[in-house]
Amino acid sequence: MPELPEVETTRRGIATIMPGQVLEAFIVHEPRMRWPVPPDMAAKMAGQRVLSCGRRGKYLLIEFAAGTQIVHLGMSGSLRRVASDAPRLRHDHAEWVFAHARFLLHDPRRFGAILWHDAADGPIQDHPLLARLGLEPFDPGFTPDYLHAALRGRRQAIKQVLLGGNIVVGAGNIYASEALFKAGISPRASAGSLSRPRCAALVAALRETLTQALESGGSTLRDYVDASGQPGAYFALHAAVYEKAGSPCPACGTPIRRIVQGQRATYYCPRCQRR
Known part of the structure; x- marks a missing residue:
């Protein structure tokens, strides 16, 4: 979406x-x-x-x-x-x-x-639809310390927590997969197990991923077009893992794997994202 x-x-x-x-x-x-x-x-x-x-x-x-x-x-x-x-x-x-x-x-x-x-x-x-939303990813308050504290005690997989939207908004299915790959974090890792340094890596990776997507006008997911009717081009050209199951990891060459989490497809490198 x-x-x-x-x-x-x-x-x-x-x-x-x-x-x-x-x-x-x-x-x-x-x-x-x-x-x-x-x-x-x-x-x-x-x-x-x-x-x-x-x-x-x-x-x-x-x-x-x-x-x-x-x-x-x-x-x-x-x-x-x-x-x-x-x-x-x-x-x-x-x-x-x-x-x-x-x-x-x-x-x-x-x-x-x-x-x-x-x-x-x-x-x-x-408004009820907005009141419980998490921080915007570029909000100055979205820091490694904030993320580490928000994840404390959570047993759910980090990918699912990111998609929940009550800690940080904007980490949708594509961008969460890409950010976790950049940060070297397994999408199945327990959210509460992430250390402050790993939270710092994830904050940076999420911002980098979203910045790149914004600069290119979004993804080409399905039939998305922008306000002028033009399709985005980012993930058609630059996705590292999303929809790349079986392709070599751009970092280590290990085949990218696909799993299903919460009825959503997740793509990751089993070597670069071992924990």
């Missing part, structure tokens, strides 16, 4: 256009998504000026004076800019119409979401 780099790439794309623009219309073509699209949302947004385009974890946050629209891209969704007269595709479920721009949310599986948080209900960070 689109992870932090893909969502941040999309945010950066819409943030160059939406802020300062008045929304002429928000049109819902299919309200049956992960949660039903609130029927009164369009009326609350119409004629409102976009104040900012933010992100928390994998949620896009489009801020208006009246409140904030929360957008999740689901498993294979995308939010892209199209021409004013472009035909709507089969799985384009919602659109944002501005005087000089038009955006469509494409979500074939309808696992995404479009929700509304009224400004009168308090800070957007207090």
